[in-house]
Amino acid sequence: MFQATPFTRRKGYTESVARAVFLFMTVMMVLPLVLVVSYLFYQAWPILSLDFLLEVPRQGMRAGGIWSPLLGTIYLVIISLVIATPIGVLAAVFLNEYARDSWFTRTVNLAVVNLAGVPSIVHALFGLGAFVLFAGLGKSILAASLTLAIMTMPVIIASTKEALASVPMSFREACWNVGATRWQTIRHVVLPNSISGILTGIILQVSRAAGETAPIMFTGAVFYKAIPEGRLFAYGLFDQCMALSMHLFTISTQVPDVPPALPYGTAVVLLGAVLAVNTLAIVLRVYLRSRKKW
Amino acid sequence: MQTRPRWEILSEAAIEAVIRLCGISAILFVFGIFFFVFREGAGFLFAGFDPKEFFFSPEWYPTSQSRVRYGVLALIAGTVSVTALAMALAVPFGIGAAVFVSEFCGPRWKEGLKITIELLAAIPSVVWGFIGLTVMNPLIMQIFGVPIGLNVLNGGIILALMSVPIIVSIGEDALKAVPDSYREAALALGVTRWQMVYRVLIPAAKNGLLAAVLLGVGRAVGETMAVLMATGHAVTIPSSVMDSVRTLTATVAAELGEAPVNSEHYQVLFIIGILLFTITFIVNLTADLVVRGVRRR
Numbered sequence: 001m002f003q004a005t006p007f008t009r010r011k012g013y014t015e016s017v018a019r020a021v022f023l024f025m026t027v028m029m030v031l032p033l034v035l036v037v038s039y040l041f042y043q044a045w046p047i048l049s050l051d052f053l054l055e056v057p058r059q060g061m062r063a064g065g066i067w068s069p070l071l072g073t074i075y076l077v078i079i080s081l082v083i084a085t086p087i088g089v090l091a092a093v094f095l096n097e098y099a100r101d102s103w104f105t106r107t108v109n110l111a112v113v114n115l116a117g118v119p120s121i122v123h124a125l126f127g128l129g130a131f132v133l134f135a136g137l138g139k140s141i142l143a144a145s146l147t148l149a150i151m152t153m154p155v156i157i158a159s160t161k162e163a164l165a166s167v168p169m170s171f172r173e174a175c176w177n178v179g180a181t182r183w184q185t186i187r188h189v190v191l192p193n194s195i196s197g198i199l200t201g202i203i204l205q206v207s208r209a210a211g212e213t214a215p216i217m218f219t220g221a222v223f224y225k226a227i228p229e230g231r232l233f234a235y236g237l238f239d240q241c242m243a244l245s246m247h248l249f250t251i252s253t254q255v256p257d258v259p260p261a262l263p264y265g266t267a268v269v270l271l272g273a274v275l276a277v278n279t280l281a282i283v284l285r286v287y288l289r290s291r292k293k294w
Numbered sequence: 295m296q297t298r299p300r301w302e303i304l305s306e307a308a309i310e311a312v313i314r315l316c317g318i319s320a321i322l323f324v325f326g327i328f329f330f331v332f333r334e335g336a337g338f339l340f341a342g343f344d345p346k347e348f349f350f351s352p353e354w355y356p357t358s359q360s361r362v363r364y365g366v367l368a369l370i371a372g373t374v375s376v377t378a379l380a381m382a383l384a385v386p387f388g389i390g391a392a393v394f395v396s397e398f399c400g401p402r403w404k405e406g407l408k409i410t411i412e413l414l415a416a417i418p419s420v421v422w423g424f425i426g427l428t429v430m431n432p433l434i435m436q437i438f439g440v441p442i443g444l445n446v447l448n449g450g451i452i453l454a455l456m457s458v459p460i461i462v463s464i465g466e467d468a469l470k471a472v473p474d475s476y477r478e479a480a481l482a483l484g485v486t487r488w489q490m491v492y493r494v495l496i497p498a499a500k501n502g503l504l505a506a507v508l509l510g511v512g513r514a515v516g517e518t519m520a521v522l523m524a525t526g527h528a529v530t531i532p533s534s535v536m537d538s539v540r541t542l543t544a545t546v547a548a549e550l551g552e553a554p555v556n557s558e559h560y561q562v563l564f565i566i567g568i569l570l571f572t573i574t575f576i577v578n579l580t581a582d583l584v585v586r587g588v589r590r591r
């Protein structure tokens with residue numbers, strides 16, 4: 001056996017210190033997530049029930065449930081999804097399948113990166129200027145959904161691009177060799193083989209769109225709007241609506257004397273929905289990766 | 295020799311045109327954002343706008359009866375102070391966590407930690423703001439004995455938690471991009487992991503790590519709801535972390551609803567939007583150039 005010299009001992013000592021420090025830093029990042037989520041759930045526990053989800057807010061949002069904002073968020077998410085998905089997926093197809101490595105492609109890539117980096121409040125200003133005023137949609141669900149769609153599109157583009165890139169080149173070559181055109185190859189070989197990545201992107205878009213507040217504040221979401229209880233089609237495309245994220249902001253800062261359980265309940269529903277949707281994306285990704293044949 | 299039917303050739307060309315259009319749309323959207331924000335703010339920008347007052351005066355009195363003043367220095371100071379504190383916390387912790395995830399833990403832990411980071415990144419900003427308001431606020435009041443806990447410290451911690459995931463995931467990518475032969479060469483010389491990280495990996499991945507930090511800064515500067523709810527509403531240049539401030543983003547979010555359309559105040563808020571767009575554009579562009587520098591090498 002070798003005898004440990006002071007030098008190796010010191011080396012081992014700094015090694016374990018470094019390890020401990022890095023571990024500490026990682027724990028400090030994970031711990032808040034666990035603490036915060038459990039604290040919010042603990043505070044919201046008494047109010048959480050099916051009634052809380054299905055009742056409309058009452059008494060100036062100081063009682064009742066969250067049906068109207070919940071429904072508004074569902075509307076916004078679905079409509080923005082319908083707008084963002086085709087454009088986002090095709091943009092990714094362009095970047096991965098058609099574009100050559102040129103200054104133009106680099107510009108498109110740069111634009112996608114920048115679109116993801118534009119502050120949410122600037123998206124709100126854009127939505128107000130372009131959709132609400134210029135296009136004349138007014139403050140409406142449609143204007144808010146368009147704003148959300150543009151804001152969340154980079155999420156879809158990024159994960160679709162990654163999925164397309166992971167399809168082996170030989171798949172495409174085999175398809176071209178039997179005489180298929182570019183689009184036929186994409187349609188019948190590339191897209192079916194990358195559907196998992198595309199789905200992941202769509203799911204992440206949903207979670208992002210559901211949580212955003214600033215972009216919808218001035219384009220379609222309002223503090224309060226009365227709708228009949230229990231009706232699924234309570235909002236029209238050109239109506240204004242309530243939204244969960246906005247509702248949380250409203251009842252925690254704008255309305256006095258709200259019983260504290262209400263905002264906690266709203267926060268937990270919003271957080272729970274977003275985390276559940278993300279978990280779904282993760283599970284889907286792990287499952288489909290394990291089934292991959294190449 | 296069989297040729298393709300005519301409609302097939304046509305539809306191929308049509309679909310390709312649609313795909314190209316969707317690709318270009320990303321550029322159109324970025325230009326569109328700049329154009330429409332600029333368009334709304336242009337009226338005041340070209341008439342009566344005083345850049346000297348705008349950038350160097352801390353007096354923000356957009357609705358004053360006697361004399362309105364639009365100086366955003368205090369708002370810039372708010373943004374800078376909160377962002378700086380957030381980065382002072384998030385950069386060491388984020389890079390540290392990236393190193394741990396990438397170099398120190400086994401594959402099973404790695405997967406779990408990456409999922410946790412992903413979930414941390416998914417928490418909506420309004421929920422973070424709510425946490426700042428209901429959890430951090432009383433905590434800060436108790437620990438530091440200050441009358442109000444909505445201040446730079448509160449906002450900084452919240453923003454740090456929000457921007458750490460992006461720093462970790464981009465930083466981890468940067469470390470992963472360092473070839474394994476570097477690690478093998480270092481380990482073959484008998485160094486410990488820490489020495490390898492400190493002497494080999496960090497110098498080799500420094501551009502990627504810098505890009506991670508820049509993207510974190512971009513995220514922190516542009517964050518709106520969390521800072522609106524967690525930093526208090528005081529348009530002052532802060533002298534300590536216990537002072538309440540207001541950031542550029544929070545000002546727009548708080549005042550846009552009350553400013554009448556096409557009034558001066560409304561247009562100034564759009565000019566702040568142009569300023570924010572420009573800042574984040576430059577930050578993202580720099581991050582992109584830095585990353586591309588890595589790839590080329």
